[in-house]
Amino acid sequence: MIKEILKRTFLFAGIIISAVFFVSFLSVGMKPEILLVFEIFVLSFFVNVIQYFVKQVICTNFLANIMIEYFSVSVFVFLYGYFVEWFYRSNWWMAFVYVAVVYVPVYFLDMAVVKRDIDFINLQLERRREKDDKT
Amino acid sequence: MEIKTRQADGKPLTVIIEYPIWDNKTRRLADKIKALDLTVSGSSEGKVFQVHISDIYYAESVERKTFLYTKDEVYMTDKKLYELEGMLKEAGIIRISKSCLMNVDMLYSIRQLMNSRLEATLINGEKLIVARTYLKGIKNILKGGAE
Numbered sequence: 001m002i003k004e005i006l007k008r009t010f011l012f013a014g015i016i017i018s019a020v021f022f023v024s025f026l027s028v029g030m031k032p033e034i035l036l037v038f039e040i041f042v043l044s045f046f047v048n049v050i051q052y053f054v055k056q057v058i059c060t061n062f063l064a065n066i067m068i069e070y071f072s073v074s075v076f077v078f079l080y081g082y083f084v085e086w087f088y089r090s091n092w093w094m095a096f097v098y099v100a101v102v103y104v105p106v107y108f109l110d111m112a113v114v115k116r117d118i119d120f121i122n123l124q125l126e127r128r129r130e131k132d133d134k135t
Numbered sequence: 136m137e138i139k140t141r142q143a144d145g146k147p148l149t150v151i152i153e154y155p156i157w158d159n160k161t162r163r164l165a166d167k168i169k170a171l172d173l174t175v176s177g178s179s180e181g182k183v184f185q186v187h188i189s190d191i192y193y194a195e196s197v198e199r200k201t202f203l204y205t206k207d208e209v210y211m212t213d214k215k216l217y218e219l220e221g222m223l224k225e226a227g228i229i230r231i232s233k234s235c236l237m238n239v240d241m242l243y244s245i246r247q248l249m250n251s252r253l254e255a256t257l258i259n260g261e262k263l264i265v266a267r268t269y270l271k272g273i274k275n276i277l278k279g280g281a282e
Binding site for chain 2: 055115117120125
C-alpha cells in the first residue's frame with residue numbers, strides 16, 4: 001500500500017512539476033531553470049528506455065544486471081549531461097556519482113522487497129503443504 | 136470454500152462447482168480445473184505421448200527446442216515456449232526466466248543465492264533459476280490460491 005501511495009505521489013509530483021513549468025514556459029519563455037526541468041524529463045525517459053532494454057537482455061543474475069544497468073545509465077547520463085552542459089570536462093565523473101547515489105539505495109530496497117516476496121512465497125508453500133497433509 | 140468428494144462407480148470424473156456469484160475466484164478455479172484436463176503432445180525416444188499438464192514440473196527451451204519435464208521423463212514438444220506459456224498460464228505453469236516455465240504446484244521453496252540469483256527448488260529436488268522479474272507472478276498465483 002505504501003509503495004503504491006509513494007508511486008502515485010511521485011507520479012503526481014511529476015505531473016504538477018511538468019504542468020507548472022510548461023505554463024511558466026508559455027508565459028515567460030525558456031529560462032534556464034525551466035530548461036533544466038524539461039532536460040530532466042527527457043533524461044528520465046531515456047533512462048527508462050535503457051532500463052527496459054537491459055532487463056530484456058539479462059535478467060537471471062541480478063548483480064550483473066544492475067551493474068550493466070548502472071554503467072549503461074551512467075554513460076548515458078554522462079553523454080547527455082555533457083551535451084546539455086551539466087558537467088564540465090574536468091568533472092565528467094560526477095555522472096557516475098549521481099547515478100550511484102540513486103542506484104545504491106535502489107539496490108538495497110530491491111533486496112529487501114525480494115526477500116519479503118521470497119518469505120511470502122515460502123510461507124504460502126508451507127501453508128499449502130500443511131493443508132495438503134490434513135486432507 | 137468447502138470441498139466434498141464422493142466416489143461414483145462407472146461414471147466419468149465430474150467436477151461440479153457450486154457458487155453464490157460468478158466472480159474472479161470462481162472463474163480462476165473453473166479455468167484451473169479445465170486446464171488440468173489439457174494435454175500437450177510431446178515425443179520421447181521416437182514415440183509421441185500426450186503429456187498431462189498436471190504432470191509437468193517445468194518446461195525449458197534449449198537451443199530453440201522445447202522440452203517438457205515430468206517426474207521421471209523428458210519430452211520434446213513442437214510448441215514454442217511462448218505458446219506453452221499462453222496455454223498453461225491458467226494451470227499455474229508460468230514463466231520464471233527467458234527460457235523456462237515452472238509449474239507452481241511443483242514448487243517446494245525459493246531462496247536467494249549469494250550472487251543475488253534466485254533459486255527455486257521443486258518437490259523432486261530439481262533446482263531452477265528464477266529471474267526477479269517473474270517473482271511477482273509466482274507470488275500472485277500463491278496469493279490467488281490463498282484468497
